[in-house]
Amino acid sequence: MNIGDAARASGVxxxxxxxxxxxxxxxxxDRTASGYRDYSDKDVHVLxxxxxxxxxxxxxxxxxxLLALWQDRSRxxxxxKTLARAH
Known part of the structure; x- marks a missing residue:
């Protein structure tokens, strides 16, 4: 999906x-052959x-x-919890 679609889907x-x-x-x-940004469902989830x-x-x-912790399956x-409580 293009950046406009990703923006609408993610609220960003x-x-x-x-x-x-x-x-x-x-x-x-990722970029399409014409140079436009191309976002996946995973990208929208992260957004x-x-x-x-x-x-x-x-x-x-x-x-x-937080993203680093979220993506680290061994954490x-x-x-x-420590980071969230500190906030």
């Missing part, structure tokens, strides 16, 4: 999606996670840490 504006890519919060999107985290008041740095649940 296209401008913020570009910002998150520029700051390496999310990896750069929704970021949106919910921002709504809860987490900073971009904290979200970076302890206590690691996430």
């Amino acid at each position: 504006s296209a401008k913020m999606i570009r910002y998150y890519e520029q700051t390496d919060l999310i990896p750069p999107a 929704r996670f970021i949106r919910r985290s921002r709504d809860l008041g987490f900073s971009v740095a904290e979200i970076t840490e 302890q649940s206590a690691d996430v």
Whole structure:
């Protein structure tokens, strides 16, 4: 899906999606043959996670840490709990 569709599906504006890519919060999107960004359902899921985290008041740095913990299958649940309680 293109950036507009991803923005609508995730609740994150296209401008913020570009910002998150520029700051390496999310990896750069795949590109179509014509150069347009192409987002997957997984990308939209991550964007929704970021949106919910921002709504809860987490900073971009904290979200970076949350995403790393979320993607690390070997992490302890206590690691996430510690970060959330500190917030």
